[in-house]
Amino acid sequence: MTHLRIILNGKSAADVRVRRAVATLRAEGHQVGVRPTWESGDVQRLTSEAMRDAAADGIEVIVAAGGDGTINEVLGTAFTGEGGYGGSFGILPLGTANDFARSAGVDPNDITAALRRAATSMPVPVDIGVLDGRPFVNLVTGGFGSRITAETDPQLKKSLGGLAYALTGLARLGDMTASTGRFRGEGFEWEGPFIAMAIGNGRQAGGGIPLCPGASIDDGLLDLLILPAIPPDLGSQHLMEALRTGPRAIRGLEVRCKSTWFEYEAQEDLHVNLDGEPLLTRTFRVECVPGALSLRLGDSPLLKGRQPHPPVAG
Template identity: 45%
Template sequence: MDQQSLTLVILNGKGAGNEELREAILSLREEGLQIEVRVTWEHGDGERFVKEAVDLHAATVVAGGGDGTINEIATALAGVDAPLRPVLGIIPLGTANDFATSAGIPEEMEHALRLAIVGKATSVDLARVNQDRYFINMATGGFGTRITTETPEKLKSALGGVSYLIHGLLRMDTLKADSCELRGPDFSWQGDALVIGIGNGRQAGGGQRLCPTALINDGRLELTIVTSKEILPTLFNSLTGGDDENPNIIRASLPWLEITSPNEMAFNLDGEPLRGTTFRIEILPAALACRLPPSCELLA
């Protein structure tokens, strides 16, 4: 079989035992699709497997996992020369699956796998942070970041995405704003931010639609700053999309953004932590090709 039709599925180790996915892979193999599987064990495995996919001239690399797994594979693909770069496919196997959910990736394994392998490849943007870190979905800072990084694994396993909100309610006593300044083209803001969302995608933290109008192929980042001390109404309104008139929410659409703070801030890049006092975040238009549903709401 032509090597150009090869698909390399890279699974997060936590999802490797998914029987529905195993059956889907066997079913598509019976149809003649050439699929090989690799399972990550530790950080760096994803990048190594992407290099293997390039050496094998694979047409598609499928990231099977949550937002962190997709981030790792997308980051590795960004480092591949464009003529050699495989297309990215996605199978949602994580706790929250924020990017896959907002992109409309099917939850049913065979449908997701078929889309990931034979769906139409569409150019999508990637965001770069401080020249060497990336995110495909969203960067979040402030209270929301602390909640997503501190939520216990057992709670996430039991309750999925809603666990972040529940854990957040239990940690309201730790509420603390970040004093910072944000600058971009024709935009400047300085103050105390409880939550910062910088979206290529629309939601993070298990369903919080922090950037509800974001598109992943428009060459722009959607910025949301929550300044209110009324964090509960704000979060609930953001979940239901009813925050358009909230004076405590500031929004902007920018190709790049710089953030500075007198104190160390923590950002969450698709689940991957990054700390510092200065951040430059810029969009890389059409950085990757990704197989997405025809009705994907994230496409312009």
């Protein structure tokens, strides 16, 4: 049996699915502690506390319970924190889009199964991306799509889920302008105007858009997508199709590359989204840190087949 500590986004504290999942896992013999957040900074504090107390309390798995932002914050805190925690991490998807969980094959519609996966799956070493010192688990996106993500009303997201992003994109379509910048990677260089870019450790963002469908979280590489400025003769229909289904709607225009690092530079600010954290920047460097943390994902499509290792006894 496994001892889990859940770092729960306070917005989901009253979610009956979470209570049912915790009760079920306890009935199955697992030890489950829950620490809900209340205010800004609690995720970092509670994660650090769980890592620090793991040996004394026997905590084997720290579970990030919330949306993509909460998952990124828990794992980012672990990545940048002091060493000494020998356990692993799990995810409980409770957000609006749940892009990372869906990429990883964790079903947001079955919270009990997700928690059981965190308790029973073998831990696997996974990569972490780092943008100018800021860690991320899933994706860095930039351009028009990131602006839409930042501007989508939280109440609309709560009501409509991932559809809220597409509706906001439709409303802002007339404001769409291309960014111009230069990208570099291992044996790669591209410069010009573009509508959107993504650098993926995971595969999708924006409520289900598969920006980096070939990315793996344990291959030591990051996947780059650049969607160049779209020729006027393609029309707005293609643009809206791209918002709805991703860049496969205009297959053949996109630029793709894999590398252990990427650099970007431009003369004007670019809207960037770092797993839910909006940024404005003109330059950045992104690097992949292989095998940085141990994550319990079960049979996940994000894994290329690296052998799992036995859990560390608490």
